[in-house]
Amino acid sequence: xxxxxxxxxxxxxxxxxxxxxxxxxxxxxxxxxxxxxxxxxxxxxxxxxxxxxxxxxxxxxxxxxxxxxxxxxxxxxxxxxxxxxxxxxxxxxxxxxxxxxxxxxxxxxxxxxxxxxxxxxxxxxxxxxxxxxxxxxxxxxxxxxxxxxxxxxxxxxxxxxxxxxxxxxxxxxxxxxxxxxxxxxxxxxxxxxxxxxxxxxxxxxxxxxxxxxxxxxxxxxxxxxxxxxxxxxxxxxxxxxxxxxxxxxxxxxxxxxxxxxxxxxxxxxxxxxxxxxxxxxxxxxxxxxxxxxxxxxxxxxxxxxxxxxxxxxxxxxxxxxxxxxxxxxxxxxxxxxxxxxxxxxxxxxxxxxxxxxxxxxxxxxxxxxxxxxxxxxxxxxxxxxxxxxxxxxxxxxxxxxxxxxxxxxxxxxxxxxxxxxxxxxxxxxxxxxxxxxxxxxxxxxxxxxxxxxxxxxxxxxxxxxxxxxxxxxxxxxxxxxxxxxxxxxxxxxxxxxxxxxxxxxxxxxxxxxxxxxxxxxxxxxxxxxxxxxxxxxxxxxxxxxxxxxxxxxxxxxxxxxxxxxxxxxxxxxxxxxxxxxxxxxxxxxxxxxx
Numbered sequence: 216x217x218x219x220x221x222x223x224x225x226x227x228x229x230x231x232x233x234x235x236x237x238x239x240x241x242x243x244x245x246x247x248x249x250x251x252x253x254x255x256x257x258x259x260x261x262x263x264x265x266x267x268x269x270x271x272x273x274x275x276x277x278x279x280x281x282x283x284x285x286x287x288x289x290x291x292x293x294x295x296x297x298x299x300x301x302x303x304x305x306x307x308x309x310x311x312x313x314x315x316x317x318x319x320x321x322x323x324x325x326x327x328x329x330x331x332x333x334x335x336x337x338x339x340x341x342x343x344x345x346x347x348x349x350x351x352x353x354x355x356x357x358x359x360x361x362x363x364x365x366x367x368x369x370x371x372x373x374x375x376x377x378x379x380x381x382x383x384x385x386x387x388x389x390x391x392x393x394x395x396x397x398x399x400x401x402x403x404x405x406x407x408x409x410x411x412x413x414x415x416x417x418x419x420x421x422x423x424x425x426x427x428x429x430x431x432x433x434x435x436x437x438x439x440x441x442x443x444x445x446x447x448x449x450x451x452x453x454x455x456x457x458x459x460x461x462x463x464x465x466x467x468x469x470x471x472x473x474x475x476x477x478x479x480x481x482x483x484x485x486x487x488x489x490x491x492x493x494x495x496x497x498x499x500x501x502x503x504x505x506x507x508x509x510x511x512x513x514x515x516x517x518x519x520x521x522x523x524x525x526x527x528x529x530x531x532x533x534x535x536x537x538x539x540x541x542x543x544x545x546x547x548x549x550x551x552x553x554x555x556x557x558x559x560x561x562x563x564x565x566x567x568x569x570x571x572x573x574x575x576x577x578x579x580x581x582x583x584x585x586x587x588x589x590x591x592x593x594x595x596x597x598x599x600x601x602x603x604x605x606x607x608x609x610x611x612x613x614x615x616x617x618x619x620x621x622x623x624x625x626x627x628x629x630x631x632x633x634x635x636x637x638x639x640x641x642x643x644x645x646x647x648x649x650x651x652x653x654x655x656x657x658x659x660x661x662x663x664x665x666x667x668x669x670x671x672x673x674x675x676x677x678x679x680x681x682x683x684x685x686x687x688x689x690x691x692x693x694x695x696x697x698x699x700x701x702x703x704x705x706x707x708x709x710x711x712x713x714x715x716x717x718x719x720x721x722x723x724x725x726x727x728x729x730x731x732x733x734x735x736x737x738x739x740x741x742x743x744x745x746x747x748x749x750x751x752x753x754x755x756x757x758x759x760x761x762x763x764x765x766x767x768x769x770x771x772x773x774x775x776x777x778x779x780x781x782x783x784x785x786x787x788x789x790x791x792x793x794x795x796x797x798x799x800x801x802x803x804x805x806x807x808x809x
Contacts, residue, residue, distance in 0.1 A: 221248075221250055222250065222265075222334040222335050222337065223240065223332050223333070223334055224237075224239055224240060224243060224257055224264070224333055224334060224335050225237045225238050225239035225240050225304075225306070225332075225333045226238060226240075226329075226330055226331065226332050226333060227266070227327055227328070227329050227330060227331045227333060228286060228289075228305075228329060229286040229288065229329065230326065230327070230328070230329065231286075233309055233310050234278075234307060234308075234309060235275060235307070235308050235309070235310065235327070236284060236285070236286045236305060236306075236307055237264070237284075237305065237306050237307070237308060237333045238304075238305055239257070239258070239304040239305065239306065243257065248335070250337060251337075251338075255335050255337070257335055258277055258280045258304070258306050259277060259361075260277055260278065260279075260280065260739065260742060261276060261277065261739055261742060261752075261761075261763050262276070262277050262336070262361065263275065263276060263277070263311075263336040263340070263341070263344065263760075264277060264306075264308055264333050264334065264335060264336060265333070265334045265335070265336050265340055266327050266331055266332070266333055266334070267331075267332070267334065268325060268327060268331070270315065270316075271313050271314065271315050271324075271325065272313065272314040272340075273310055273312075273313050273323055273325075273327060274310075274311050274312050274313065274314065274319070274336070274340075274344060274760070275308035275309055275310045275311060276308060276309050276311050276739070276760075276761060277306050277307070277308055278307050278308065278309050278739060279305075279306065279307035280304075280305070280306050280307075281304070281305065282305070283307075284305040284306050284307040285305050308333075310323050310326070311760045311761065312344075312759065312760055313325075314343055314344075317343060317347075318343075318347060319343050319344050319346070319347055319759060319760075320759075321759055321760060338362060338364075341359070341361070341362055341365055342365065344759070344760055345359055345365050345366070345367070345368070345759070345760075345762070347759065348368040348370065348759070352370060352371050352372050353368045353369060353370055353371060354368065354369055354371050354396070354399040354400055354403065355367065355368050355369075355399060356368075356369055356392075356395050356396055356399055356764065356766055356767065357395065357749075357764045357765050357766040357767050358764070358765050358767075359762060359763070359764060359765075360750060360763040360764060360765050361763065363765070367753070367762060367764040367765075367766075368758075369396075369713075369753070369757045369758060370756070370757045370758070370759075371400065371757075373712060373713065373756040373757045374692075374694075374713055374757040375655060375657045375692035376655070376687040376690075376692050377687060377692070377711075377712030377713065377755075377756045377757070378683055378686070378687070378692055378693040378694070378695075378710055378711045378712055378713070379692075379693070379694045379695070379711055379712070379713040379714075379715065379755075379757065380694075380695040380696075380697070380700070380708060380711040380713070380714055380715065381393060381396075381694065381695070381696045381697075381715040381717070381751075382696075382697055382698070382700045382714070382715070382716050382717065382719065382724070382728060383698060383716065383717025383718055383719055383751070384698055384717070384718055384719050384720050384721065384724075385698055386748065387698075387717035387718035387719065387746070387748060387749075388717055388718075388748045388749035388750075388751075388766060389696055389698065389717060390418060390419070390422070391749055391766060391768060391769060392715065392717065392749070392751065392766045393419075393659065393661070393694070393696055394419065394422045394423060394769050395766050395767050395768075395769055396694075397410060397412070397423060397426070397613055397659070398423065398426065398769060400612065400657075401423075401425075401426035401427075401612045401613060402426075405612065407654050408612040409607060409612070409614075409654055409655065409656045409657070410612055410613045410614070410656070410657045410658075410659065411606065411607065411613075411614050411616065411637065411656060411657070411658050411659065412427075412613060412614070412615045412616065412659040412661065413616055413618065413630055413633065413634070413658065413659065413660050413661060414615050414616065414617050414618065414619075414659075414661050415618045415619065415621075415626065415630075415661060415662050415665060415666075416619050416661070416662065417431065417617040417618075417619040418661075419615055419661070420615060420617060421771055422769065422771050423613055423615065424771070426611060426612055426613050427611050427612075427613035427614065427615050428609045428611040428613070428614050428615070429615045429617055430605065430606065430614065430615065430616050430617065431616075431617035431619070431620065432580045432617070432618075432619075432620030432621065433620050437585060438605065440580075440585065441580055441616060441617065441618075441620075442580055442584030442585050442587055442602070443580060443581055443584060443629060443632065443633065443636075444500065444581075444584045444587040444588075444599070444602070445503060445581050445582050445584075446477075446498065446499065446500045446501055446503070446589065447498040447599065447632070447636055448628075448632050449495075449496045449632070449635070449674065450470055450473060450494075450495035450496050451674075452628045452631070452632055452674050454466065454469070455625070455628055456572060456578070456581070456625055456628065457565065457568055457569045457572050458568045458572075459564060459565045459568045461565060464560075465560050465561070465562060465565075468560055469506075469510070470495045472506060472509070472510065473495045473501065473506065474493060474494060474495050476501035476502065476505070476506055476593065477493050477495070477497055477499040477500075477501045477593075478490055478493050479501075479592075479593060480499055480500050480501045480502075480589065480592070480593025480594075481493060481499050483592050483593050483594050484500065484593065484594060484595060484598075486499060498599060498636070498639075500587075500589040500593050500594075500595045501589060501593045502535075502589045502590065502591045502592065502593050503573065503582065503589075504535045504536060504538060504573065504591065505535050505591045505592075505593075507535075507538065507566060507569055507570060507573065508533060508535035508538075508540065510562060510566055511540045511562075511563070511566045511570075512533070512540060512541050513556065513558075513559065513560075514556070514559045514560065514561075514562055514563050514566065515540060515541065515542065515543055515556075515563075516543055516556045516559075517543045517544055517545070517546045517553035517554060517555060517556065518552075518553060518554045518556070519552050519553055519554075520552070520554070521552075521554060523554060523556065523557065523558075526543065527543045527544035527553040528543070528544050529541055529542065529543060530542045530543065530544060535591055536591065538570050538573055538574060577620070577622055578622070580620070580621070581629070585597075586601070587599075587601075587602065599636075599640075603637075603640055603649075606637070607637070607649070607656065608649070616633065618630065626665065626666055627665075627666040627668075627673045627674075627675050628673070628674060628675070630660075630666045630675050631666065631673055631674035631675030631676070631677070631678050631679075632674060634658065634675065634678045634679065634682065635674060635678045637656070637658070637691075638678060638681070638682055638686070638689075638691055641656060641689060641690065641691055642689050645689050645690075650689075650690070651686075651689040651690025651691045652689060652690045653690070654690070655690035655691070655692065656690060656691050656692070657692045657693075657694060658682070658691065658692070658693055658694070659694040659696065660679070660693065660694065660695050660696060661696045662696065662697065662698075663679075663695040663696060663697045663703060663707075664697040664698070664699040664700070664702040664703050667679055667695075667703055667704050667707060668702060668704070676704055676707075679693065679704070679707050680704065680706050680707055680710075683706070683707050683710035683711070684710060693707075693711070695707065695708075695711065698724075699721075699724060700724050700727040700728060701721070701723045701724045701726070701727045703727070705727070705730075708727065709730075711755070712755050712756040712757070713753070713754070713755035713756055713757040713758070714728065714732060714752075714753070714754050714755050715751050715752075715753050716728050716740070716743055716751055716752045716753075716754075717743075717746060717749075717750065717751045718743060718744065718745075718746040718747070718748065718750070719743040719744065720743075720744050725740050725741075725743055725744075728740050728743070732754050732755075732761075739752060739761065740752075742763075746763075747765070749765060749766045749768060750763065750764065750765045750766070751763075751764050751766065752764075
């Protein structure tokens, strides 16, 4: 018997677009035939079949089995004959690609017709399907689930430039998958590879320690301390840091003062910037302490004359550096002198909350960013180029920005601002040697759902949408990691050219994944709840064909930030009363250090 006869399992009965119904032969002796000593399963969801067409072979993916796969035109005719249904087996397949010679390509140039024979796929066929990746632009991340002898490869160029999303429930193996993927890139030893990980919980610091530089808020070393200058934030995001609301009129009043400060500072620092092009959003340093001092001074002024031209005597000499405001002789009662400033804007409440934030040590990374901190005249020791070099210019292929010390109420603003600073820099510097076109950057957004909420118009959502739509033209790619794709902005998810879906139990989350994959493969999403830990369905542009992959397990797995009660409860705590005093002290000072 010829080899083709051995592998025949059925013939095509009907074709509807890319969906093909196949009637399996009645004379198949077993659902598990043995060919060359290898046992094969016929009709497994997600498995492949082969359709020979002359010199080419078409390959399809099984999406349905049994009575559900019977063509619509036959269902009514056979519905009353249960024995016919029982003795006839059907499968639905979706065409995925074709092989000509030893080369497999996604998509098809010709279609089969009814009566064409369908064959099961052997190990040799799988080698052709999953092979063919160029070594120069591919990475290996695991094994193909149907055959552990086959490497699971990913096209690196399309992974980065066309964006990617890794989704899965808690405990499904997301962090391990991300670490394996990044480690696989780092192991290629590209001399100029550039990956930036935005890590809200600091869980990748140990897992990628051999290939990364960690920049964190609580670092004791200047070269690894995360500092984000407040003056690089867009004006609206800077105002959002401070509690309290501002009227539109007062917001514009403060905006004008910020522009004036930035114009003066640009001259003080000798920045080659035209005065007319400076706005409140321009990344130009200015002294926020001096801004606060001048704003609150105007609010507190009193006058000795009814025309409000002569200031009252000072009772307290203020100090802008220490955030102590000037105090004037209190206003008199009724129409008696001194007189209140009738041009005050009513900003005292907002300015008090502003001072509290400026004094809050948990915000020192923002308002006292080391050598990026302006003096009262707006003069700085270092500029943004030093910050860019620290974040993106290290010899390590991976830089981790550990945001675990950032207050949760400004996490969205800060993460969005980080992305905007980086993207704007690479956008406007596209023609430089370190621009995105000459040295592409992949940005990994861990826990993306926490700051990319659907329906929100935050700076993080707007910036990620912009990168998702335009980033590939400027060499900036995204890797989104989330356990709740249903909470993620749909615009961003739809722009991800590659989808890595691990085990997912929530039906709402699965429906969002189903909407993101091609229509014919949506039934495969129903497999997600049954995947093993560390196993994923990978579909999209970075793989030649949708694949079920078992990721490698890295030795130094990412550590969860959750404490383990079974371990911690074994520790003896000495002097508990003293510890509670330290707790209260830290709380009052809003400082982690006691």
